[in-house]
Amino acid sequence: MKLQSFAEERWHVPEGDGKELPSAVDGSTVATVSSSGLDFSAMHAYARRVGGHNLRQYTFHERAGMLKELAKYLSDRKQEFYALSTSTGATRADSWIDIDGGISTLFVFSSKGRREMPNDMVYLDGPPEMISKEGTFVGQHVYTSRRGVALLINAFNFPCWGMLEKLAPAILAGVPVIIKPASSTAYLAELVFRRIIESSILPQGAAQLVCGDLGDLFDHLDCQDTIAFTGSKSTAEKLARHPRVVAETVRFTAETDSLNMSILGPDAAPGTPEFDLFVREVTREMVSKAGQKCTAIRRVITPSEFSSDLVRTLSTELGKVRIGNPASKNVDMGALASQAQRNEVRSRIKELRAEASVVFGNQDVFAVTDADIRKGAFFMPTLLHCERPLASRAVHSVEAFGPVSTVLPYDSLDEAIELARLGAGSLAGSIVTNDNEVARDLIMGCAAWHGRMLIINRYCAGESTGHGSPLPHLVHGGPGRAGGGEELGGVRAVLHFMQRTALQGSPKTLAHIGHRWIRGGEELDPGVHPFRKTFDELRIGDTLHTTSREVTLDDINHFAEFTGDHFYAHTDEEAARKNPFFDGRVAHGYLIVSFAAGLFVDPDFGPVLANYGVDDLRFAKPVNYGDTLKVRLTCKQKTMREGSGYGEVRWDTEVINQLDEIVASYDVLTMVATREEWQKIQAS
């Protein structure tokens, strides 16, 4: 199999033979890889001219729809991915993380895109900023799609997940991708990518693939491009210092080495559920993907008094691990990615042994199942123990990228924190404790060095997703040694591929750009009561000014009686007067909004289907009996729910008293039928 690249809508067969990629399991050649003959300048230009242009024609919701379709399409074809994945050394459980994990990331981004982003091309960041007295000049932060390419450079360990977790937010952001998988497992990435292209779900130019090296691609990047890199720290440093990256301030994020730690709490003595959970977590992290996870636990931080028990129990558990052909059902741990990788891990252990002793694992004598130990890159789980971890350096800085961890004892929480920090920045840290005070102290002490931290106890362990699993909902990345970057985290990841711009101007102009009405902006005459308009007919700015209504003492008394809300501020003149906010009895807040609805609602059967909520309700002034209230209701924002017959309409609402003071301010949320749906409903 000669891996191909995909450039400018064509599959490209490399010139020459390319580099051979051996199977992790038996050393046979799975494929060859080379990018020779690719025109990187043309790829870069094509992505921008065609891919970016095409993607930007769609709204966030429409792009989210593409991701969902893509997830379904790939899900239907995942068996072939699983089959090929075995050659990377992955067991079925390992492949599940890579393949199902990758596909589920598409689903989550699709869902987040539809729920948490507007059905629009502009994303509004925060509320308007009121920067003038009269309100004629306001500010609004917006995000728009960056006009460059998302260059996605992945590591060898998760060829499917790594590609999809970077692709999803970039596509959602409206930015075309050029994907460069790590060569050693590029055959799986190429297969998944081939299916993506076959599906024709993404628009032309939205995705290109480079199997092999990136040639002179970096020389074409500029400030609109984004590099998302996962791999070694040394490569990341080289890329970050690339003259073009620095000169053009190309946006660059890296996820690199990480000596992740897990701390066993001082309460979690042998015999407690937390001790067992810790053993399970450490073992699982060592064995899963044969320890080739950037989030794996490398440093096992334990109270000194538990360390011998811990080493003994971990050794017992590691002793049960069956190593061998990942395709076999009787195997718990497959192979490392390659024999080269195995040699690499061996050298790293040698470095660690200067400060720590091996307490489990013998690379010279171990059995493998269903495989030839001489041909495959098999490796025995190896546990080390470091006696004086505060005085050691290698155990905090040398990453053996395999099933290798070191036990580091501590004598006080401060020491545990100090040990955690010595990792100099990590992707993931965990704490196993049933004492929430311990949890808080450790989090406050360590969080600044970590991108993600778990606290595991008996209560949440059953549903815990585990130390080593990045989730699309949560940010993934970490400071320092971990690369200083951030990925995932839902919408946060999407915005990473967009540009934030602070806009200033009149409320009317900014509403025209952001499609959200801003107070002080133009009030349009809807012609009819706005509740008589369908979703299609409503315009942002359509405004209703209601008639007014007096609030009487009888009303307040009656409301108290009817609802049972006899709160003293509404019912006891003397007590209300003592309250620092009121001069006497005031109307209930819920009475104010109920009367307001009575004023603004148009009762007849119509396209407004339901009030599904209220946001940001604030009572700005007390309403006393004798006050007269009226309402301004303005169509603020419309969000079509694709695939349904209705959309969400948000109404900016103010309740105003006889002195023209605002007494209450809120957004009313309604569902409104489209013209077509409204005709159907009427005909039903």
Added chain:
Amino acid sequence: MKLQSFAEERWHVPEGDGKELPSAVDGSTVATVSSSGLDFSAMHAYARRVGGHNLRQYTFHERAGMLKELAKYLSDRKQEFYALSTSTGATRADSWIDIDGGISTLFVFSSKGRREMPNDMVYLDGPPEMISKEGTFVGQHVYTSRRGVALLINAFNFPCWGMLEKLAPAILAGVPVIIKPASSTAYLAELVFRRIIESSILPQGAAQLVCGDLGDLFDHLDCQDTIAFTGSKSTAEKLARHPRVVAETVRFTAETDSLNMSILGPDAAPGTPEFDLFVREVTREMVSKAGQKCTAIRRVITPSEFSSDLVRTLSTELGKVRIGNPASKNVDMGALASQAQRNEVRSRIKELRAEASVVFGNQDVFAVTDADIRKGAFFMPTLLHCERPLASRAVHSVEAFGPVSTVLPYDSLDEAIELARLGAGSLAGSIVTNDNEVARDLIMGCAAWHGRMLIINRYCAGESTGHGSPLPHLVHGGPGRAGGGEELGGVRAVLHFMQRTALQGSPKTLAHIGHRWIRGGEELDPGVHPFRKTFDELRIGDTLHTTSREVTLDDINHFAEFTGDHFYAHTDEEAARKNPFFDGRVAHGYLIVSFAAGLFVDPDFGPVLANYGVDDLRFAKPVNYGDTLKVRLTCKQKTMREGSGYGEVRWDTEVINQLDEIVASYDVLTMVATREEWQKIQAS
């Protein structure tokens, strides 16, 4: 005057003579500067050990209080700052931007800190992420203070504002600062800093000052430190590539060169108010601070057909500008920072003249007021005109940091966009148009290249803060040539000095860390009705489960009658049935929340003072008559209002029907008196 540095709580007099800093106005020596003899390693360690430790003892609100005090303290002493500022070449108007602008930035950050951040040390980023089915394992993003130093490197043009706009968010974030002002105007920064220290408002170690170069300070930085740099692009590149910065992934943000543009809309013909506004804006940006603003308009993009009118009008306006001693009342524009700076600007104009011709400004012959033209760094405003801007390079890349702009004609909006983009990334862009369609097209075309964009028209011009003014509320920075960084923008700037970490664990544990109750977390028995508890006595998690109440058809009819809300879904059985969301008449949403209040309120006079609002109200299920409702009310979050006798208490509220389905979900916001205040109120 021998400028001093402030290190480890002592003023440090430099060894040796130091570099002489000449007055911009008459060339006399204002001060000498040198950092020789400073122990940078000790300063760095001191900031972390003492300053960071001290700052982290305070909450965001307490730190915000310090900024407010500081702003008042400096405001009382600003006349001495104004007096010294003249030596930098600044007129009174220029100094107002620097001095009053800097002080008002402290006020805004103080206000944002108290209004938009919790009264706590941990900042919660977004809502909890529901990542498990049963809800026993959830996610929550938090920000904690980074444990390093904020190294704030400022430019010469705004010695006061530049220092304060970087200091405010860092202090608010709980991060100690080391400030390094640009040498040429360091005397003003040193004076302002001296007053900050004298005030004793900031805790020990929170702020240190380096006048002169930074020695080996960079060699001590690591992943917990943050560099915020303003200055030239070439210096920024050097710092970004510093081996230590790259290896330790020191957080680095830069605000550098920028060839900001302003576009005159095709509608804004001579004779329109917008044409006049454009002329005013361009003139002001050229003259203000003698054009030494990184946000000044360098590129004046105009419809070709208006360009000769524009050049003529601009020339007339520039001809009126009185140049000279900035201390004089008869002067509109002071001097450049130094004679060296003047020579620099002259060379840049020479480069520009390869592609553009000078249409106004003659450096050889011009008069100055109250000053000696040979001694001061005076410069005549210079306007150039480039005939073929799309084919030119220097006009888009050479920044003459003085009162210099180039007129660039365009023939279509697409050309205008292309010209804007050729700046390759800018801090600020503006558009002067009264056509909102034009505004939207230009924003969509250019926003990705800009950190901030204004749209000016006749409606908002009166309150516009102008093209060149960064505001503390809005982000400041830009992609590409502008450095790729971001500062300001309210809370966004504070978070820049903090670390985001995704936490995972049980709701109870995460609530214990973030001080915000999460659904699924522990419900505490309050002992008494929670409305009987003072702010001090309430515990996060205190939960009330109410009795239940049936909603009858009479209730719905009565509510409709009483409030006037006869919406068909509540009053017309047949119409309600046609509605896709309902099976028949349903209760009003406002009826549900009113009855809920009737259920959860404790009526007697007590420490709960007022319901000031409701957040995130969602009606999840319709309530039909015959349904029975009850409420769970849980104390979710407490925010003490420092200096008042009460705090805000947020209650997580769910209304539940007889099938245990949630029908409504929201946060109730109340003001609750402290124990002391409650005693006072009772005694009153």
